[in-house]
Amino acid sequence: MLLIVVLCAFVVFLLVVGVASFLRSRRDDSDERIRSRLGALAASDADVETVEYLVRRQMSEVPWFNTMLQQMRWAANLSRLVSMAKAPGTPGLYLLLSLTLGLLTGYAVFLLSKMLIAAAVLAGIVGYIPIWWLKRRCTKRMDRFQEQLPEALDLLARALKAGHTFGGGMRMVADEFDEPIGSEFGKTIDEINYGMDSDRALDNLLNRVDCPDLKFFVVSVNIQRETGGNLAEIVGNIARLVRERFKLHGKIKVLSAEGRISALILTLLPFAVAGVLFLLNREYMSLLWTTELGRSMAIGAACSMTLGIVIIRRMIKIKV
Template sequence: MNTTFLTFAVLLFLATVLAIEGIHLYWMSHYGAQAKRIAARLEFSSTANQGGGQPLSILKDHKLSDSQWLVQLLADVPGVHTLDRALKQAGMKITVGRFVGYTFACAAMGPVLGVLLSLKVPVQIAIGCALAVAPWLTVRRKRSQRLKQLERQLPDATDLIARSLRAGHSFASALGMLADEMAEPLGAEFRTAFDEINYGVSMNTALHNITERVPLDDLRYFVIAVLIQRESGGNLAEILTNIGYIIRERLKLFGKVRALSAEGRLSAWILALLPFVIVGILAVLSPGFIKIFWTDPSAEKLAFICVGMMAVGILWMRKIVRIRV
């Protein structure tokens, strides 16, 4: 084999390897993870040395959206923080911006279905509004389920803290044990509070933050009892044991009320769904009979009146069968 060609091939291979290595080193030094950490530390140091900068917080910053311009737009909308709090209470990881996008996407399905089914504009608007409410109803349902699960876990949590206090542990270490041993979602909430305390947040602030994240009356009683005991003294283990007993008895009473009102709730569901089921069956068996409700003007007005009266009846039945304990 020609020696010159072999030497050229070896040199070309070495040049290619060195070029790739040089590009890799350049990328890592400017855009790698270590370079980003160094840049973040330098930016943090420069910000900390400026006197007129924003006050630093050790609490985690929560963004309303991944897009900066959408964050600035949502920041001025009233009620956006209430929606953000509801998403966090539901245990959903999506941001407010993404939730708004889902809402607009569902609302846009109304005109699309209206065009495909040749419906009139008022019907399209009504379908779009009904579909736009679907994401919020999903959030409320998940939030209610999560809060109920938290409420069921709370008596066991108070008993665990009381046993830890009787064993000689401090209240802060009892919170850490609770965060490690309690299942989700209550364990995650107390883990957040325990981390806040370790990072320097005061005990009172960390406990108040729990009540903001979890709006349960029983949890507020728990926090109030702990704060009063820290100010005035007393047997905290006995207090927490009594709180756990009261919560369990209230849950038992609530279960009895639900069992006694099950027939009424089932009747309400049947009365609420029966008109829509009948309309659906008639639309399949006799399309011409139902078609009059969106072709004749008088029938359209009558349909809107009927839907409005059914909505009022559903809300009234819901108020009757919901019994607070």
Template sequence: MSLPEILIPALFLASFAGMTYIVLKALGAGAEAYASEYMTDASRQFEDMFLFIPPHRISQIAWGSSAVCFTLFFLVTGNLTTIAGIMRGTLFGVITAVTALFTPSWLLKLLKSQRLNRFNEQLVDSLVSMSNALKAGFSITQAFDSIVKESLNPISQEFSVMLQQIRLGVRFEDALVNLETRVGSDDLTLMIRSIEIARITGGNLTEVFERLAETIRERMRIEGRIRSLTAQGRLQGLVVGFMPILLGVAMFFVYPDVMRKFFSEPIALVIIGLVAILELIGALLIRKIIRIDI
């Protein structure tokens, strides 16, 4: 191997390392701010979901996996001997790095959403049980305590925290507000407002809970009906979103020489960028069409 064949890749690598260093230094303040905000938000959400995981561990995993994904995809898809190869490797590396960086926060939101759905499903039966407990002569706090003893997580955890706050001297109304803030459920908000109004006006909580349970159950039935009717639209969105990616991967295996030649041209990056923009627009339009608020 001649000296120019060794120097050219080395110079490209040194130039890329220098640009990477400059970019990282420029983004350092932003990265620190994002990490601080992420750890604060993650810590609060972990506490709300009773997950005792150090947030800084999640942040370290996110940044570490992002760096690994960037390096791996840059080396696999890039080519240090050409400008187009460097741009191609950088493009795929940045896409995978950003995806890896935000994946933990997406998973955290998914876990919180699933926990909220379980809470709402349990709330309907809990309202009926609390109504029966009130008919039997229990107080409102005793009715909450019966739910803690008889129900599963997460509703038993949330009601247990509320009762512990009351035992420590927190006012009943303030404990309800803390519960509402911690859970973030619209159905729970309806229940709490019903309790507050009934305590002020002297209404019959047993009837209120029964009607509220019927209302929430009917709303959940309608939501399930809407999900079944819009399932085809969601499936079409997934097909439209992933089909270009799957076809591109298949073309790499079927016609590797053609695809390598295609990605060696700078125009390929422009085409990929336009396809990504159109895919995003299509996904947003499909989401807007199938999204129905009740």
């Protein structure tokens, strides 16, 4: 009984801290603009240690929780994920939300079924939902970036042919294109204007954006600066290459649609059948969690389904 009371108090505490962190994280965009300018200043001749201290990304609006997260290495990956997804709030907010959802789900399932393993599994699945949402948002943003990249490179190549400088062409891309490529190229040109080397500014762009096709552009520009050559022609050829890769990726996605639909059906079918049987005959389905043999069968089925989903995903996921 004492354990339940302590667990409930901890859940309520997480809820309060999470709500407070979310409300405090709804800052004006001026804070982000100031942080971006200071980040560019960190590469100039200013006091680097001081600037890096100022631009250190906040993991949470709660001071003690922020200090704890900054000492954990894996929290940096979560912070990068939030930044790439351009999601509202801080990494600490999503971590608290995951813990809260997981604890509430696990506690509710354990009270209803008295099955510790099932409670732990469902708690992990539900607690992962905020992280899954971040990854999905990041994937959609990166896919949009990849769609915009060929047109942006074409614009940059035309600007170079018209006599503009590389920085001027980058500024044209930042002004003409919307989110996300416009803002990311804008950050890069701001870093260059504040004194950062072009090589380092482009490397920062690669770190902010998870787009394999962007590496062709960055590597080509860096090589051209050292060896010389027609940059406009190089950028134009990269744009055509990226466009062809994008078309090939679309064809592969169409060809693998049958496998993806089959994986979805095979994943949802057992749950649909179990739900229908539960509505038709609850006593028959209750054997899965009221008897030892039923619980063993349910755990074995869950493990087999998880293994099957992993295998199917690896089969239909083709890298271009």
